[in-house]
Amino acid sequence: MTEQGTVADGRPPSGNIENQAYTPETRHSGIVLAIIAVTYLMISIDATVVNIALPKIQADLGFSRTSLAWVINAYTVVFGGLLLFGGRIGDILGKRRMLTLGTLIFTTASLVGGLAQSPGLLIAARAVQGAGAALAAPSTMSLIATNFEEGAPRAKALSVYSATAGAGGSIGLILGGVLTDWASWRWVLFINVPIGLAIAVLAPCFIREPVHQRSKVDIAGTITATAGMVALVYAFIRVPEHGWGDGLTIGSYVLAGVLLAAFLVIETRVEPPILPLRLFASRNRSGAYLNVLLLTASMMGLFFFLAQYVQDVMGYSPAKSGFAFLPMTLGMFATVTQVPTLLKKFGAKRLMVAGALLMTGAFVWLIQLTETSAYWSGVFGPLLLFGVGMGLSFMPMNMTVLAGVAPKDAGAASGGVQTMMQLGGALGLAVLVTVFGTAGKNVADDPRGGASPGEWTRHVFTEGMQSAFVAGTAFLAFALLVALVVIKSPAKPKQSD
Template identity: 50%
Template sequence: MLGAQLMIILDATVVNIALPHIETGLRFSSTSLAWVMNGYMLTFGGLLLLGGRAGDILGRRRMFLAGIIVFTLASLAGGLATSAGMLLAARAVQGIGGALASPAVLALVVSGFPEGRERVRALAIYAGVVTGGASLGLVLGGVITEWLSWRWVLFINVPIGFLVVALAPLFVAETPRLPGRFDLVGAITSTAGVAALVYGFIRAAADGWGDRTAVAAFAAAVVLLAVFLLTEVRTPQPITPLRLFADASRSGSYAVRLLLVAGMFGVFFFLTQFLQDVLGFSPLRAGVAFLPMSITLFATSRVAPRLIPRFGGRRMMIVGMVPVIAGMTWLSRVSPATGYWDGVFGPMLAFGFGMGIVFVPLTTASLAGVRREDSGAASSMVNVMQQVGGSVGLAVLVAVFGTATRSVLAHPVAGLSAVALRHRVLSHGVSAAFGLAAIFDAVALLAIIVLLRGGAQNPAAAAGRPERGPAKTRVGQDVG
């Protein structure tokens, strides 16, 4: 199950290193290139709750396998793409497959381990796969792009997908099918609303904030998301149980995740281009350049569960946010004169260390105290906030990037060569995007301080409490 989750998470970032080659090969513009990432994250994040609900009604193993098959075939189509439109369509279908398969993983982890020490350890492994997998994708993308082709960052999913489909029935038991209805209106309006919001930001990045199409997209997003909220209030079986947001600590943890991932995907997207276009790194060298962050993040996330019972989750999150904000602020100072060792290596270490501390207690806080019948929806909501935070956050940062680059082009410096001007424009835009990402992280820290109290302060405290029922160890046997 974690192997499949790793494949799905990898695909959110493995394409990053290949973006410059995709841009050239399929003739993307600098701003439309973000859709290679957002096309995947939008359908993934927008349909995750529907995928979780489908697992409840039709059986989690059945939907897991269906999702992996869709994901694998879409990966094959994306690798064979001959136009930008074909690649974006394949990425969107990949997201649909991920949305069907991914909800089963975290729900089975939550239901398979009792709340307390065992669940914290299990969630630590899950968090390590999710966060470490995202950064590992950058390294793997560099290796594949350098040695093979950008197309192989998608082809690599095909043998893994078929292997998962072959092995899953041997180890994963089918879950009972529960009666219920699909909230299709909620799924469609939420996905379309977020897509319109992202499109508005990306359109503004290319054509300015006064562009009529961008304004119309923002207006459509407001209407669609308002209809979504009204639908969820009135429908007897909503795709998003709004009672999940009744607890301030849980709502705060969702908001923190959204803000953190928004900044994190900005680091992946913009730093990849800075390393290759400004510093002149090859794809392989650019991927390896992310190793300090990947290693630090994974190592820290493995230690974090042992520290939660002693220091409390909320205190650890506050401590972890300090290097995250410092690292992002440091990155906001990049310029054409910035080198890897004096301006990138240090922020990567700080970012990896801080994120490794924050994500384990944050995931635990999002799931603490959730009723058994809501475990699937709560687990899916964690993934939704991650994917929506990545897509919307990246769109906002791309819009800021576009505005900053236009301002530089409007006031050119005499005597600069074409290459020097390109480096100056890209560096200024990346610096502005990282500055906004640092603000995202500062707001996340404020949300932790103000909202995450009570159960979120020490989510592992339940370790000493007796279990509320027998633990089921066979994967898939005890799903709420």
């Protein structure tokens, strides 16, 4: 998927560019670009790199099927919850400084996670990784804007950055499989250590620090938003094992509602808010935000369940499982290269509709999977279809979010997209894991006839996965409805207040 902060012509949103009076250094432009691009690549890879390793992690550390989702969600929910905070801190304390500090936190947490001997320590390390990523990620594109001259140098840098960032999720699946198969699942975390240390050493030497801005930080908004999302995700993931009537589950839902309501109240009163609610006054922008959340929710579910299916049911090795996702990667990249031309011809709304339709079709296809399905007839086609749909969807959604945004809100608008992606992935996966766990438990309670324990385990998993894909299809069908009904075409630029 394309990096969320760029618009269709490759220029960054104006709100992300510092008002500088200097000409950026270009003497070491290749090194500067490499540092920035590799930083964001490392961060984006970690959203998916552990997916292929999940069966090995489960067997080694003793996770249950449903609690295993926290290996993914601990990273994404903290990352998403702190993204806007990380961007604001970067404005105040220095973007290069936050990139370096965030990378060091991320690297240290990666080392601790790789050494973890218990589920709790691994989950805690993944959460700290997310916090480090939230400090580093918002500064990456802004540092391109302030280290490369406007025009061809900046456009070239942004094109490399966007391609690298977009490749992260897909590369993570392949890299995770190769490392797990050839070394150990722990190396999907250890590999960050030398890369992170190199970034932390080189960034202060080559990247120019933009002028700091004096501004307040919306601490209350950050705390209520992040804690509210963690409580909501926790409540969903408790349901399969403890039921809807469990006291702690109910309490978590209530706490989540209170915290998220408090966040909305705070954002109407604090100045400057971490997420200006005026951004949602635009019908098109609100629809695009909602679709980013819905599409990412389904995508993370696909990664989570299909990565386990091809290993635990189809018997693929981790490396082969990683490469099994190549059709999605190739379909996405082949489509992304054509999207600028297609946008001029058909407009953002039609591409969003087409993308959501293809992704919905892919999930309908995946619902048909059984424990005896073959890769080429049951997995290859849906992955290719889903990849093409992703390629069609994300750049038009970015454009719709950024269309008509006032310069003072451009940074928050683009940061909001990244936040919706991370939170959508975390919350969507929590919901799908809840559906999976409930459906699997109902199947497991039935008599298994003459099936062997291994056959029955594969059957239970597949039945639960099918139910999860039904729920994912509902997400995507809703996204299709939003693209059809909510998004207006052509979008008329309108400045936010």
